[in-house]
Amino acid sequence: MFLVDGHLDLSMNALEWNRDLTLPLADVRRWELGKSDKVDRAKGVCTFPEMRRGQIGLCIATQIARYVAEGNSLPGWHAPEIAWAQTQGQLAYYRAMERAGEMKQIVDRAGLLQHVELWQNNPPADAPIGYVLTLEGADSIVDLSYLEMAWASGLRCIGPAHYGPGRYSPGTGAEGGLTIAGRELVKEMGRYGFCLDATHLTDDAFWEALSLWSGPVWASHQNCRALVPHQRQFSDEQLKELIRRDAVIGGAFDAWMMVPNWIRGKTTPQETGCKIETIALHIDHVCQLAGTARHCAIGSDLDGGYGTEQTAMDLDSIADLQQIAPILEKRGYSQPDIAGIMHGNWIRKLADSLPK
Structure with missing residues (x-):
C-alpha cells in the first residue's frame, strides 16, 4: 500500500552522517562498520531504495540546525547564521537529489495531487520520492526577514522547537513558553501561509502557540503521554486540541517514545518487547480520543539520530512500515481507515494546507 511518512531527516543523514541514501541499505551499513562517531553507525534503516521497496513515495522531509549558546551541551551551531548555512546545505542536497531523479519537491496542491496519482498508479521502479520541506x-531563522527566502525555497512548514532551549521556543527537555521572538514568528508564519508543526513544543509553548495560531497545524512525529509518561509525548488535552483543529498526528518509531521507562543508551528493544505493533497502541489511543481514525498517520522519524538499537525489534528497514496495515487489520480497522492512516490522512491534510 502507498505510504506517506510525515517526518524524515533525510538531509541530516546525508550531510552529518555522510550517508549516501541512493545506495542499497546493506552498502550504507557496510561503509559504517567499525565507525563509532555516532551511536547508530551501521544500524541505519532508511535509504531511497528501501523507501521505494516500502512504497513510501511521499514524505515530509526536514531541514534542521540547532543554535547552541555558550553553556548549552547539546550538539549544534554557535551562531544563527551558521545554523542557517547548514540548512541551506541541506536544501542543496535535496536539490541535487532532484537533479538525480531521486526526489521531487512538492510545494503546492497541484504538485501534490499529481505526485500522488503517479505513486498510486503502478509507478516505475525508479519513481522519484516526493517531499514537502x-x-x-x-x-536557523536568523530573523523574520529570512522567512521570505525560506518560503521561496519551498519551505512549507515550521516547528518552532526541537530539543532544549531555543531562540523561538524551548523544546523537549526544557520548560517555558515561546520567547518574544517566538510569538512574532508564529504570527508571521500565518501571514505567509506556513503550516505549524506542534511537535517538540513544551506544554506552555504548545498552548501559547495555538492561542496565536489559526492556520493549519499538525504533529508530524508525536506519541501519547498517557502510554509513555514524558514531556516529549502529548497529553490527552493536547491531543484533543489538535483533533479539534483537524490536525494529523504521526506515530513516531523512536522506541523511547513507544514504550515507557526507556533509558536511552541503555535500554534495548528486546528488553522492552517493543515491536512494530506497539505503535498501534498509540494509534488506538488517538482514535479513541477522536472517535475516528481521521487524525492518525505515520511520522516515523526513522534514522532521526538513532537506528535499530532504538526502534522496534522487528524493524530492520523503513520498508517494514508496510507491516502496519496488516497489524491494523487484525485489530479490526476497516480498509478505508487503514488507507487513511497509511497515506490518506496526510494527503488530505497536505492538500488542505498547501497553496493552490
Missing part, C-alpha cells in the same frame, strides 16, 4: 526547530 519542513524546518524542525526554528533556530
Whole structure:
C-alpha cells in the first residue's frame, strides 16, 4: 500500500552522517562498520531504495540546525547564521537529489495531487520520492526577514522547537513558553501561509502557540503521554486540541517514545518487547480520543539520530512500515481507515494546507 511518512531527516543523514541514501541499505551499513562517531553507525534503516521497496513515495522531509549558546551541551551551531548555512546545505542536497531523479519537491496542491496519482498508479521502479520541506526547530531563522527566502525555497512548514532551549521556543527537555521572538514568528508564519508543526513544543509553548495560531497545524512525529509518561509525548488535552483543529498526528518509531521507562543508551528493544505493533497502541489511543481514525498517520522519524538499537525489534528497514496495515487489520480497522492512516490522512491534510 502507498505510504506517506510525515517526518524524515533525510538531509541530516546525508550531510552529518555522510550517508549516501541512493545506495542499497546493506552498502550504507557496510561503509559504517567499525565507525563509532555516532551511536547508530551501521544500524541505519532508511535509504531511497528501501523507501521505494516500502512504497513510501511521499514524505515530509526536514531541514534542521540547532543554535547552541555558550553553556548549552547539546550538539549544534554557535551562531544563527551558521545554523542557517547548514540548512541551506541541506536544501542543496535535496536539490541535487532532484537533479538525480531521486526526489521531487512538492510545494503546492497541484504538485501534490499529481505526485500522488503517479505513486498510486503502478509507478516505475525508479519513481522519484516526493517531499514537502519542513524546518524542525526554528533556530536557523536568523530573523523574520529570512522567512521570505525560506518560503521561496519551498519551505512549507515550521516547528518552532526541537530539543532544549531555543531562540523561538524551548523544546523537549526544557520548560517555558515561546520567547518574544517566538510569538512574532508564529504570527508571521500565518501571514505567509506556513503550516505549524506542534511537535517538540513544551506544554506552555504548545498552548501559547495555538492561542496565536489559526492556520493549519499538525504533529508530524508525536506519541501519547498517557502510554509513555514524558514531556516529549502529548497529553490527552493536547491531543484533543489538535483533533479539534483537524490536525494529523504521526506515530513516531523512536522506541523511547513507544514504550515507557526507556533509558536511552541503555535500554534495548528486546528488553522492552517493543515491536512494530506497539505503535498501534498509540494509534488506538488517538482514535479513541477522536472517535475516528481521521487524525492518525505515520511520522516515523526513522534514522532521526538513532537506528535499530532504538526502534522496534522487528524493524530492520523503513520498508517494514508496510507491516502496519496488516497489524491494523487484525485489530479490526476497516480498509478505508487503514488507507487513511497509511497515506490518506496526510494527503488530505497536505492538500488542505498547501497553496493552490
